[in-house]
Amino acid sequence: MKYTLRQLEVFLAAAHTENITRAAGLLSMSQSAASGALKELEQQFDVQLFDRVGKRLQINELGRALRPEAERLLEQAKAFEQALAQHTDIGQIKVGATLTIGNYLAVEIVARYMAEQPGARVHLEVANTEAITSKVLDFELDIGLIEGDYHHPDLDIVPWRDDELVVFCSPDNPLAKRRRVSDAELIAQPWILRERGSGTRQAFDRALHGLLPQLQIALELQHTEAIKRAVAADLGLGCLSAITLEEAFHRGRLVPLQTEPKDFRRHFYFVLHKQKYRSAGIQRWLDLCREG
Template sequence: MHYTLRQLEVFLAAAHTENITRAAELLSMSQSAASSALKDLEKQFSIQLFDRIGKRLQINELGRALRPQAEALLEQARELERDFRQHDRVGELKVGATLTIGNYLAVDIMAEFISRYPSANVKLEVANTASISRQVLNFDLDVGLIEGELQHSDLEVSKWREDELQVFCSAKHPLAGAGELSDRDLLEAQWILRETGSGTRQAFDRAMHDLLPDMDIRLELQHTEAIKRAVENGLGIGCLSRVSLQASIDSGRLVALDTPGRDLRRNFYFILHRKKYRSEGILRWLELCRNS
């Protein structure tokens, strides 16, 4: 074999940091050793994996093409090392979840996963769909759980479970007793919504596509709880996943509003990089999600 796993680690760290000094720090090695490892790798195969721009390394087309294979090979090597050391095939797992899933579903699943596999080290990143997909593409996350619809040639997107959005207002809002909202009600209301780039906003925009240009969107907030508080305080009406609203509706703090003719159904999805190695930990996580 004409390359080492250490050389691959340097290549991937440099691709992530775009700087050989920071890559060396990430791997706890000297800058000169990291630089030599990368140069030796390129020299052995007469290739160039990066464009050098001053001190910055920008991965080129060849580097981008080889990166997924290097990621998969290193992950298999790490899993083998974990098996040698721990006799346990479930180790570190980096999961990304969009806000609704992360706040209302993923934590319970993570607790069950750790209960079943005590040696597992699960890290949970909560962000919107756009951010989670970028991190999966960049191999910073092993698997993503998202609310938004997504298409990318490097991502494998598969349906997980069904969900539905719910329009709602405070118990003191003039629409609280309306029951059903007409198109006129929807246009006259002031809205508190999730930000563009979130799966919730994507589903809302699709359902209201014909009214959207004329709707009064007062606030766009990134956090579900902030939207619920703003609506409770009478700043407008909102639209969020029923999963996130049920407790507040049951308590009477918020009131569900029907929107006949508006399809607010959607799906939650798994996303993985197509070239990501499916470790035992990933497979068991997906299985637990499907059965939850």
């Protein structure tokens, strides 16, 4: 074999950092050793994987084409190493989740995953749909759990579970006592919404597409709890996933509103890179999500 796993690690670290010094730091190597490993890999096959722009390494077309294969080989090597160790250390799984899923569903799944597999480590990153899918595409995350519809030729988008948005208000808002709220009343109220790029905002815009040009959007916030507090303070109406509102409705801090017929249904999805090796850890994570 003309290449080593270490050379592949240097190649991937350089693709991620775009700098050989930072790549060496990630791998706890000297700069000269990392540079030598990358140079040797390219020379052995008479190829160039990066364009050198000053101190920056910019991955070229060939490098981008080979990157998924290198990722897959390293993942398989890690899985083989785990098998040799008889699963005493199953390694780390890197999961990304959108805010609704991360704050209300993913933590419980992390707890179950770690409880049944002692020694397991889960890195959980919470961000909006655009950020999570971007990191899955760049192999920074093993799997994403997202709320919004998303399409990319390099990603597998797999349906997971159903969800539904709910329009809500403060108990002090006059609409709280109405059995049904008209479109005209929705237009007359200010709104506190999630930011663009989030799956929740995408579903809201789709459900109210006919009213969007007339809506008064007072605030756009990144955090679900901030939106709930703003609505509880009667700064406007909100619209969030039903799973984020159950406790607030039960305690009477917020009130659900029945609107004229609109489709607030949506789906949660798994997102994985098509070239990503599906390790035993990833498969078990998917199973636990489906069991819940």
